[in-house]
Amino acid sequence: MNRGPLRFGWLDAVILAAVATGAAWVAVAAAGRVDYEWQWSRIPRYLVRTAPDGSLVLGVLGDGLWTTLRLSLWAGVLATFFGGVMGLVRALSRGMPKAAARIYVEGVRNMPPLVLIFLFYYFVSDQLLPSTAVEDFVLARSPAFQGIVSTLFDSPARLSAFLAAVLTLALYEGAYITEIVRAGVQSIERGQWEAGQALGLTRWQQLRRVIGPQALARTLPPLAGQFISTIKDSAIVSVISIRELTFQGQELMAATFLTFEVWITVLVLYFLVCMPLSAAARKLETAMAPWQG
Amino acid sequence: MRKFLVFTLALALAFALVLPAAAKDLKEQLVRESTIEQAARRGVLRVGMSTFVPWAMQDKNGEFIGFEIDVARRLAEDMGVKVEFVPTKWSGIIPALITGKFDVIIGGMGIQPQRNLKVNFTQPYYYTGMSLVANKEKAVEFKELDDFDRPDVVVVARLGTTAAASVKKAMPQAQIREFDDEGQCLQELLAGRAHAWVTSAPTPAFAALDHPDNLFLPFPGTFTREPIGFAVRKSDVDTLNFFNSWITVVEAEGWLEETRHYWFETKDWESRLK
Numbered sequence: 058m059n060r061g062p063l064r065f066g067w068l069d070a071v072i073l074a075a076v077a078t079g080a081a082w083v084a085v086a087a088a089g090r091v092d093y094e095w096q097w098s099r100i101p102r103y104l105v106r107t108a109p110d111g112s113l114v115l116g117v118l119g120d121g122l123w124t125t126l127r128l129s130l131w132a133g134v135l136a137t138f139f140g141g142v143m144g145l146v147r148a149l150s151r152g153m154p155k156a157a158a159r160i161y162v163e164g165v166r167n168m169p170p171l172v173l174i175f176l177f178y179y180f181v182s183d184q185l186l187p188s189t190a191v192e193d194f195v196l197a198r199s200p201a202f203q204g205i206v207s208t209l210f211d212s213p214a215r216l217s218a219f220l221a222a223v224l225t226l227a228l229y230e231g232a233y234i235t236e237i238v239r240a241g242v243q244s245i246e247r248g249q250w251e252a253g254q255a256l257g258l259t260r261w262q263q264l265r266r267v268i269g270p271q272a273l274a275r276t277l278p279p280l281a282g283q284f285i286s287t288i289k290d291s292a293i294v295s296v297i298s299i300r301e302l303t304f305q306g307q308e309l310m311a312a313t314f315l316t317f318e319v320w321i322t323v324l325v326l327y328f329l330v331c332m333p334l335s336a337a338a339r340k341l342e343t344a345m346a347p348w349q350g
Numbered sequence: 351m352r353k354f355l356v357f358t359l360a361l362a363l364a365f366a367l368v369l370p371a372a373a374k375d376l377k378e379q380l381v382r383e384s385t386i387e388q389a390a391r392r393g394v395l396r397v398g399m400s401t402f403v404p405w406a407m408q409d410k411n412g413e414f415i416g417f418e419i420d421v422a423r424r425l426a427e428d429m430g431v432k433v434e435f436v437p438t439k440w441s442g443i444i445p446a447l448i449t450g451k452f453d454v455i456i457g458g459m460g461i462q463p464q465r466n467l468k469v470n471f472t473q474p475y476y477y478t479g480m481s482l483v484a485n486k487e488k489a490v491e492f493k494e495l496d497d498f499d500r501p502d503v504v505v506v507a508r509l510g511t512t513a514a515a516s517v518k519k520a521m522p523q524a525q526i527r528e529f530d531d532e533g534q535c536l537q538e539l540l541a542g543r544a545h546a547w548v549t550s551a552p553t554p555a556f557a558a559l560d561h562p563d564n565l566f567l568p569f570p571g572t573f574t575r576e577p578i579g580f581a582v583r584k585s586d587v588d589t590l591n592f593f594n595s596w597i598t599v600v601e602a603e604g605w606l607e608e609t610r611h612y613w614f615e616t617k618d619w620e621s622r623l624k
Binding site for chain 1: 408534
């Protein structure tokens, strides 16, 4: 149905005026009511600062941002792998594996992530990854190895907590990715499977060459959304004292009482990290449009 | 009958020889598992704390400074190990100690019987008291502690601290709102959503100095007196003894008094923050 070229009419003008006025009123009222002395000049040193020897190092917030990035990256990769496998199991298996996957999804989806993090960190992580064992293992290796581990993950002393956080985040996000992958695979109509079969492909080849690409193209937008969600959800692990961005922000506020400046800076940093991913996801979506079937 | 007696004697002799060996194993195990032994072996003492000005905070270079930090550094130095600080959320600091995330809590923890059921405390190395800072507009007529003990009064305090407990005790009729951070408490007070903020001295006095237009001290001084000690895990006698003795020594030296004076009775350290 062709509705003609897009024009800016009088209704658009009214809506724009209403929204602009509303936003301006909220901003002015908020700024007026809060009796606050803004000290923005004190913030930049917490992002990047000069060390006593003259080199540039990450400040408190910069350090937190770097940890958030590493945390989200590893949790995202692990969650995609885990969710992908579980999603295929749910879509294509029968019996015990399918039931197990369902228990996993229903169990995790119906628990608040904060509670999950607490339980995992205080009760489970010490059984799976005893902190002293992990630390001693890394410290016993060469300095080069320790350097690589510290850059990719976290310093040896904090490695165990970092891994516990990555694992919990991955488990949590994996449940949602499972459902996305399952929906994507199930949305491809049976005709595609049958066509593959008619061509003499095995089930695995059908999945890999016919169904897979189409399912991937369809699930990419929600998957990208889930990845961005992982970055934002990583703020939750601040409760187990992982020195990521939210935790560092709160510590900074406790020490300096620069409440609004720090919160707004943290907000902007999260936005700057998530926005490019959103844009990249959109580009990827357009590129994969021919395969969506 | 003779064989039976010989057999019993042999068994008794075997037990008599084995028991001291078993007792020795238990003693070795206690030593091996004691916190100071493990810290000495690792070469690092891990200290749990929480940010609270001027007890523990980060200076402008991201290094930890504060009263607790100085105490911990001196302790590690005297032990011959390095110190590692593990900043932890206050509401989860005791579970973190119990599950072994760090060795000792040196973070201005008040000695309380309920806490003592879960962790062991050393003798006190400081006595703190709670004081109160109030919002000028909301608490304009209030002059003493009892003025705040009314159902329409809102007092803010940090979650899970002795400050919160002291509010519930001293002002049972007032409404209490608890936050995870002191910064959030200050913000509530400045925004006029609370009448008063209760926390350890000297923070309320500092807050009143920093915001003279909004806040004031209705009455001077503190209304409680609480002992502060290190917290260690239960059943660790060696560690408890070591810390107690250390506190006795540095108190006798006068070092503790000097350090207390610098951090709590002057504001000379403020330049290191900004």
